[in-house]
Amino acid sequence: MSGIVIKDASRRFGSVQAVDHVDLTVEGGEFFTLLGPSGCGKTTLLRMIAGFCELDSGEILFGDTRIDRLSAHVRNIGMVFQNYAVFPNLTVAGNVAYGLMARRVPADESARRVEEALALVQLSGFGERKPHQLSGGQLQRVAIARALVIRPQVLLFDEPLSNLDARLRVSMRGEIRALQKSLGITAIYVTHDQEEAMSVSDRIALMNAGKLEQVGVPADIYRKPASRFAAEFMGTTNLLEARQLGLAAPVWVSLRPEALRFADEAPADWPRLQGIVARVELLGPLTRIDVTLGSGTVIRMATLDAPHRAVAVGDAVTLAYEHARLTVVP
Amino acid sequence: MIGHQQRLPLTIAALGLLFLGVFLVWPLVNVFGASVLDSEGQSFTLANYVKMLGRPFYRAAIVNTLGIGAAATVITTVLAVPLAFSLARLPIPGKAAILALAAMPLVLPSFVSAYAIVLLLGNSGLLTVWLKGIGLDIGSIYGASGIVLVYTLTLYPYVLLPTVAAFKAVDVSMEEAAQNLGSSPARTVRTVILPIVLPAILAGALLVFIETLENFGVPFVLAEDLPIFAVEAFKLFIGETAPNPASAGVLATLLILTTVLVLLIQRHFLSSRRFATNARQTPPILKVGPGVRIVATVYCWTIVLLALVPFFAIVVLSFLEFRGPVLHGRFSLDNFATLFARDMRPLANTLMFASAAALCTGLIGVPIGYVVTRWRTGVATLLDVVATLPFAVAGTVLAIGFVVSFNAGPVILTGGPLILVLAYTVRKIPFAVRSAGAIVHQIDPSLEEASISLGRSPLQTFLRIVVPLMLGGIVSGVVLTWVTVASELSATVVLYSGPWRTMTVVMFQALEGGGAGIATAAASTLIVVTLIPVALLYRLVRRYELGS
Numbered sequence: 001m002s003g004i005v006i007k008d009a010s011r012r013f014g015s016v017q018a019v020d021h022v023d024l025t026v027e028g029g030e031f032f033t034l035l036g037p038s039g040c041g042k043t044t045l046l047r048m049i050a051g052f053c054e055l056d057s058g059e060i061l062f063g064d065t066r067i068d069r070l071s072a073h074v075r076n077i078g079m080v081f082q083n084y085a086v087f088p089n090l091t092v093a094g095n096v097a098y099g100l101m102a103r104r105v106p107a108d109e110s111a112r113r114v115e116e117a118l119a120l121v122q123l124s125g126f127g128e129r130k131p132h133q134l135s136g137g138q139l140q141r142v143a144i145a146r147a148l149v150i151r152p153q154v155l156l157f158d159e160p161l162s163n164l165d166a167r168l169r170v171s172m173r174g175e176i177r178a179l180q181k182s183l184g185i186t187a188i189y190v191t192h193d194q195e196e197a198m199s200v201s202d203r204i205a206l207m208n209a210g211k212l213e214q215v216g217v218p219a220d221i222y223r224k225p226a227s228r229f230a231a232e233f234m235g236t237t238n239l240l241e242a243r244q245l246g247l248a249a250p251v252w253v254s255l256r257p258e259a260l261r262f263a264d265e266a267p268a269d270w271p272r273l274q275g276i277v278a279r280v281e282l283l284g285p286l287t288r289i290d291v292t293l294g295s296g297t298v299i300r301m302a303t304l305d306a307p308h309r310a311v312a313v314g315d316a317v318t319l320a321y322e323h324a325r326l327t328v329v330p
Numbered sequence: 331m332i333g334h335q336q337r338l339p340l341t342i343a344a345l346g347l348l349f350l351g352v353f354l355v356w357p358l359v360n361v362f363g364a365s366v367l368d369s370e371g372q373s374f375t376l377a378n379y380v381k382m383l384g385r386p387f388y389r390a391a392i393v394n395t396l397g398i399g400a401a402a403t404v405i406t407t408v409l410a411v412p413l414a415f416s417l418a419r420l421p422i423p424g425k426a427a428i429l430a431l432a433a434m435p436l437v438l439p440s441f442v443s444a445y446a447i448v449l450l451l452g453n454s455g456l457l458t459v460w461l462k463g464i465g466l467d468i469g470s471i472y473g474a475s476g477i478v479l480v481y482t483l484t485l486y487p488y489v490l491l492p493t494v495a496a497f498k499a500v501d502v503s504m505e506e507a508a509q510n511l512g513s514s515p516a517r518t519v520r521t522v523i524l525p526i527v528l529p530a531i532l533a534g535a536l537l538v539f540i541e542t543l544e545n546f547g548v549p550f551v552l553a554e555d556l557p558i559f560a561v562e563a564f565k566l567f568i569g570e571t572a573p574n575p576a577s578a579g580v581l582a583t584l585l586i587l588t589t590v591l592v593l594l595i596q597r598h599f600l601s602s603r604r605f606a607t608n609a610r611q612t613p614p615i616l617k618v619g620p621g622v623r624i625v626a627t628v629y630c631w632t633i634v635l636l637a638l639v640p641f642f643a644i645v646v647l648s649f650l651e652f653r654g655p656v657l658h659g660r661f662s663l664d665n666f667a668t669l670f671a672r673d674m675r676p677l678a679n680t681l682m683f684a685s686a687a688a689l690c691t692g693l694i695g696v697p698i699g700y701v702v703t704r705w706r707t708g709v710a711t712l713l714d715v716v717a718t719l720p721f722a723v724a725g726t727v728l729a730i731g732f733v734v735s736f737n738a739g740p741v742i743l744t745g746g747p748l749i750l751v752l753a754y755t756v757r758k759i760p761f762a763v764r765s766a767g768a769i770v771h772q773i774d775p776s777l778e779e780a781s782i783s784l785g786r787s788p789l790q791t792f793l794r795i796v797v798p799l800m801l802g803g804i805v806s807g808v809v810l811t812w813v814t815v816a817s818e819l820s821a822t823v824v825l826y827s828g829p830w831r832t833m834t835v836v837m838f839q840a841l842e843g844g845g846a847g848i849a850t851a852a853a854s855t856l857i858v859v860t861l862i863p864v865a866l867l868y869r870l871v872r873r874y875e876l877g878s
Contacts, residue, residue, distance in 0.1 A: 052779050054335060072335075072782045073791075085780035089798045099784030143780075150784060 078147030093127030266320035357731025365579030418497035439817035441547025446640030496530030546820035652847035695762025725820030
């Protein structure tokens with residue numbers, strides 16, 4: 001099982017440095033996610049690996065083999081596209097068999113492998129259907145089966161779930177992760193959705209403006225953001241100067257809303273903050289509350305839905321926060 | 331280093347530029363060369379231009395051509411825009427039929443319409459004689475008025491069809507927003523809808539204008555003594571007196587410069603006026619009173635049918651007996667008997683040339699259309715410009731360039747059939763490139779990337795994924811090329827020789843020789859030859875749409 005090594009890869013489009021001297025190592029069998037806002041270079045980096053975007057400088061290796069000079073069609077990569085890219089002129093089985101035909105796999109073996117692949121994505125019996133008869137979720141399964149059946153060295157996912165509805169997105173990401181782990185294929189997954197990234201990934205590379213902002217396991221990136229950008233991109237947070245919390249150190253800190261509680265529910269050793277409720281937003285399982293501190297700083301907290309506690313705008317409240325979850329960000 | 335991504339498009343671009351370089355740019359360079367060289371062909375001179383522009387006759391040709399073109403453009407636009415609005419937005423019975431009939435003048439040869447006008451309204455035309463009988467004198471149909479009439483009847487679809495599409499593409503919410511802000515329906519049309527469809531109208535009007543500049547057959551039939559650019563260039567080059575490539579070159583160069591200038595003006599004007607509207611649904615049919623509805627219906631049907639009357643008349647006339655130019659009211663197949671007893675080869679030639687040219691145009695135009703749509707590089711832009719160039723070159727001019735370039739030297743083509751096929755192919759390439767490009771635009775690039783990442787090379791991907799997905803459009807394009815080539819006249823009359831006459835040449839010669847019977851039979855045959863493939867295509871498309 002080969003890993004992927006990206007050495008000093010760069011690519012410029014006009015005046016935009018899309019990918020800026022990126023170094024990255026993805027372990028064999030790892031589920032690795034490139035995460036970032038649109039235009040951060042994550043898709044360009046993925047397309048470099050796939051062979052659809054040439055490097056201005058740097059190299060890409062699969063194991064010990066340098067692949068960035070190879071034509072895209074000989075790289076043996078399975079790619080799943082954002083809009084599925086299922087060939088509309090072929091049947092489902094024809095789509096899945098497409099890569100096998102290109103590899104001149106004998107007909108009987110091809111038929112068997114197509115069946116296996118369709119069974120793997122729970123589309124047994126759909127082989128003779130035409131793409132226009134399938135739903136978005138089914139098309140995505142066809143695209144995945146088509147990418148898996150060629151037994152690729154690497155599976156690439158380019159925002160594969162962004163065209164599906166929210167509910168399906170959640171169940172599909174679980175399936176994709178389970179499938180990747182059961183087959184043990186190295187996977188690189190591109191998304192702009194931090195929740196999706198945290199859900200599926202072994203490790204995440206957070207990208208910003210063509211550079212890697214932070215690479216690590218999901219929990220680390222969320223809990224120990226290496227930069228203000230990382231802290232804000234990975235979810236709602238309070239980015240504060242330490243003195244706004246009454247601390248002496250001249251640093252910026254990140255404090256997640258869920259690290260705050262009402263004082264009467266918090267351990268006694270947590271530092272306290274006094275303030276007035278400025279806004280209450282009930283989201284269902286979660287309630288978001290903005291509190292204006294005495295200094296004028298607005299701090300955001302979040303609690304699980306608690307019907308017994310009625311909080312209204314204008315209430316004077318005392319909050320407490322867990323000091324250990326205060327992260328210093330450069 | 332040439333990246334692996336670039337190999338296929340660069341190969342296509344290189345081959346495309348080579349072909350167009352040899353069979354388009356080189357002939358045009360020679361035409362231009364002939365116009366700026368002295369009589370020995372040695373040194374540069376502007377004397378030819380001074381001489382030609384010094385003659386009132388040729389200055390009149392310029393004025394006439396531009397004036398007739400402008401008049402025809404204005405009249406077609408004024409007629410076609412209300413027609414388009416009616417078809418897009420008003421409740422009119424038989425819309426599908428009207429649209430199908432309205433597209434027919436695009437594939438029918440315009441000089442046939444001109445000839446029918448002569449037979450009906452000419453000095454001894456059927457209607458003229460009949461009207462004189464009841465005391466009405468309609469005056470002469472020859473000259474500018476007749477030419478403008480025929481242009482109007484045959485070219486209005488160029489404005490109509492894109493404008494209908496544009497009216498249908500207007501986002502309803504724009505109108506609703508205007509009305510919500512207090513604008514009356516009439517003001518909404520004037521201030522919101524018309525500005526949005528204006529680029530489409532102008533694009534169509536430009537096509538009309540350029541068609542009139544380049545048209546050879548219509549003025550040849552109707553102009554009589556009125557000098558017209560394309561006809562005079564032809565006469566100077568082929569004329570009874572000694573052929574004069576230098577003077578013909580001057581007219582040809584001026585003609586190209588005019589069309590290019592018009593194209594540039596349009597480009598400049600449209601560049602700042604592109605309104606993308608993404609209508610999710612076609613705008614609703616307006617509720618109007620019975621009065622408006624009746625007027626609109628009569629208006630639409632009248633224009634559409636009037637445009638087809640000349641063609642219908644020709645077909646009827648071809649089955650009547652002629653003695654010389656004189657018509658007798660008896661049914662007869664003599665005209666066809668005479669036409670085909672003489673020689674079946676012109677028909678065979680027409681079918682053969684049209685098939686060969688349609689095939690070549692598809693084979694060359696589709697890959698070029700693919701490259702210029704997919705690759706936004708300098709080479710692709712150059713290819714795009716060069717492949718659009720034939721659009722600005724009149725058939726007569728290109729043909730003169732072919733004769734000048736390929737009657738001596740390393741490649742000799744004059745006198746054979748190949749030169750006709752090549753000229754047709756070059757002339758039709760812009761249309762193939764445009765229509766192929768439009769289809770490629772609809773194909774998601776990630777389909778190609780999916781194929782490549784599954785192990786097919788870019789060339790195999792093009793053949794196995796792109797071409798099958800384009801097939802419907804390619805077939806339509808090939809059929810349309812076939813049809814327009816079959817009725818091509820302007821390049822053909824310059825380039826044909828001996829046994830390689832086509833049906834259009836037969837008709838052309840019959841016109842000159844006064845053999846009205848043969849001319850009508852040839853015209854009818856041309857009409858049938860052009861309509862059968864279009865009808866088949868229409869049925870095929872319908873079946874395909876119903877099947878899927």
